[in-house]
Amino acid sequence: MNDSSWGAPPQAGYWGPSDQGPVQGAAPAGPAYDAHNAQQTRPMPIVPDVPAHGGDQDDDRGAARTGGPLFRDETPRTPPHQDPSSQGPSHQSQNPQEPMSSAAQPAPAPQKKSAGRDLGAAIGVGVGLGAVIVASLFVVKAAFVGVITVAVVVGLWELTSRLAEQKGIRAPLVPLAVGGAAMVIAGYVRGAEGAWVAMALTALAVLVWRMTEPPEGYLKDVTAGVFAAFYIPFLATFVAMMLTADDGARRVLTFLLLAVVSDTGAYAVGWRFGKHKLAPRISPGKTREGLLGALAFAMVAGALCMQFLIDDGTWWQGLIIGLAVAASATLGDLGESMIKRDLGIKDMGTLLPGHGGIMDRLDSLLPTAPVVWLLLVLFVGS
Numbered sequence: 286m287n288d289s290s291w292g293a294p295p296q297a298g299y300w301g302p303s304d305q306g307p308v309q310g311a312a313p314a315g316p317a318y319d320a321h322n323a324q325q326t327r328p329m330p331i332v333p334d335v336p337a338h339g340g341d342q343d344d345d346r347g348a349a350r351t352g353g354p355l356f357r358d359e360t361p362r363t364p365p366h367q368d369p370s371s372q373g374p375s376h377q378s379q380n381p382q383e384p385m386s387s388a389a390q391p392a393p394a395p396q397k398k399s400a401g402r403d404l405g406a407a408i409g410v411g412v413g414l415g416a417v418i419v420a421s422l423f424v425v426k427a428a429f430v431g432v433i434t435v436a437v438v439v440g441l442w443e444l445t446s447r448l449a450e451q452k453g454i455r456a457p458l459v460p461l462a463v464g465g466a467a468m469v470i471a472g473y474v475r476g477a478e479g480a481w482v483a484m485a486l487t488a489l490a491v492l493v494w495r496m497t498e499p500p501e502g503y504l505k506d507v508t509a510g511v512f513a514a515f516y517i518p519f520l521a522t523f524v525a526m527m528l529t530a531d532d533g534a535r536r537v538l539t540f541l542l543l544a545v546v547s548d549t550g551a552y553a554v555g556w557r558f559g560k561h562k563l564a565p566r567i568s569p570g571k572t573r574e575g576l577l578g579a580l581a582f583a584m585v586a587g588a589l590c591m592q593f594l595i596d597d598g599t600w601w602q603g604l605i606i607g608l609a610v611a612a613s614a615t616l617g618d619l620g621e622s623m624i625k626r627d628l629g630i631k632d633m634g635t636l637l638p639g640h641g642g643i644m645d646r647l648d649s650l651l652p653t654a655p656v657v658w659l660l661l662v663l664f665v666g667s
Contacts, residue, residue, distance in 0.1 A: 410637050414646075418541065422534050429537070430473050430525055437465045437518045439643045443634040444513050451628040455502065456510040460490035465518030472522030473529060480522040487514045516651065517644075523654035530667060532596045539590040540657045543610040544650050547583040551615070554578025563615075568622040576615055583607035583614075595665060602664045606657060613656045614649035621648035 421428040441461045448454040464487025471479030491510035495503055527536045555575025563571040587607025591598035621644065625631065634642020 414637075419538070422528075422537055426528055426533065429528060429534075430469060433521055433524055434466045434469050436643055436647065437469055437521050438462045439636065440517045440633075440647055441465055441513055443636075443642045443644045444517065445509075447628050447630060447633055448509055451630065453502070454509045455495075455498070455506050456513055457491055457494040457506070460487065460494045461510060461513055461518075463487075464490055464514060465521075468514075468518040468522050469525050473525035476526060476529070480519065480526070483522075484514060484519050487518070517647070520651040520654055521647075523658040524650075527654075527658050527661065530661075532594075535594045536657075536661055539587075539594055539606075540610075540654065541650075542590060543583050543586055543607060543657070544614050544653050546586040547579040547607075547611045547614045548618075548649060550582025550611075551575040551579035554581075564619055567619050567626065571615075571619070576611070579611040579615060580608060583611040591664075595661070597665045602660075606660050606664075609656050609660060610653055613653045617649040617652035620652070621645070 418429070418432060421432050442458060445456045445458045445461065448456055464483065468480055468483040468487060471483040475482075488511045491514065492507050495507050495510070524537060524540065527533055527540060530536055551571070552575065555570075555572045555578060558578075559572030559574045561573045562569065563573050563576055584604045584607035587603035587605075587610065588600040589603065591603030591606065592600045621633075625633065632641030633644035636642050637646065
């Protein structure tokens with residue numbers, strides 16, 4: 286078959302009556318040879334030579350088209366790149382003789398760094414919490430023990446709820462809440478000995494309480510319960526133990542100030558200068574520069590607090606305490622980030638606008654409490 290007939294239907298007078306082959310002497314079909322059949326044939330369309338960047342970029346098949354289907358039945362018109370009126374609405378503002386290139390398009394404005402939270406709400410909630418803590422701390426010590434107890438119980442509720450939702454781990458909340466409150470009070474009344482006894486009894490209560498349910502998952506439930514008892518109420522007990530000293534209120538205030546200043550220094554320096562990730566697999570937002578900022582801020586604050594707030598304290602002791610606080614607070618933050626990554630969540634709760642949950646504020650405080658308590662006992666006594 287002649288290549289010129291591909292894609293065209295058989296025409297009258299071209300094939301013989303029996304369709305066995307072409308009639309002798311017949312001219313090939315097409316408008317150039319048969320004027321009668323010329324109007325029945327479909328002329329080959331003129332495909333315009335359009336630049337690669339022209340045409341409609343919104344075609345859902347990804348092909349550049351200048352208007353209308355590629356193969357048309359009507360007589361071809363002036364190629365679209367020569368006729369400005371055929372351009373779509375997106376081309377009306379362009380020069381028809383010189384389409385806009387991608388290099389001439391305005392570059393997107395650079396994005397500003399964001400903290401990822403409502404900073405105004407975070408500051409407001411932080412100031413409110415600080416006022417409650419300072420008021421209870423310097424008015425009645427027992428009232429501050431109540432603040433610690435409430436924070437512990439809410440933190441246990443958040444942690445056990447997230448474990449149940451994300452992992453199906455049912456750590457018993459009732460013995461944890463009762464034992465956690467008893468642990469804080471025992472630490473304040475009886476010191477470290479009372480805290481250890483309450484911790485042991487809480488772990489035993491978790492094991493017994495879980496026996497009232499089916500045995501499936503018993504081991505993982507009680508393991509999570511004992512972990513929660515140690516992680517939240519037992520570590521918080523060291524704050525209550527700090528409070529028992531003669532200058533206990535100022536010791537607790539020093540502990541809180543150093544933790545907050547360390548966190549603030551890490552945020553400020555990391556946001557402004559942070560380039561090198563500290564632990565990208567655990568917390569991508571933390572940087573080495575932020576850690577240096579936490580160390581510098583905490584050491585300066587520690588020197589000032591030990592010199593002016595703590596009885597018999599000296600500035601060089603404050604440098605050591607500030608260094609230890611920055612390290613423990615960072616590790617505590619990374620530890621809770623590890624837990625949240627394993628659970629697949631961003632925050633432990635939504636109780637505090639701009640902060641998340643109670644546990645999202647206790648993450649750096651809990652592991653820092655025993656460190657500060659121990660160093661203060663070593664430097665200035667109990």
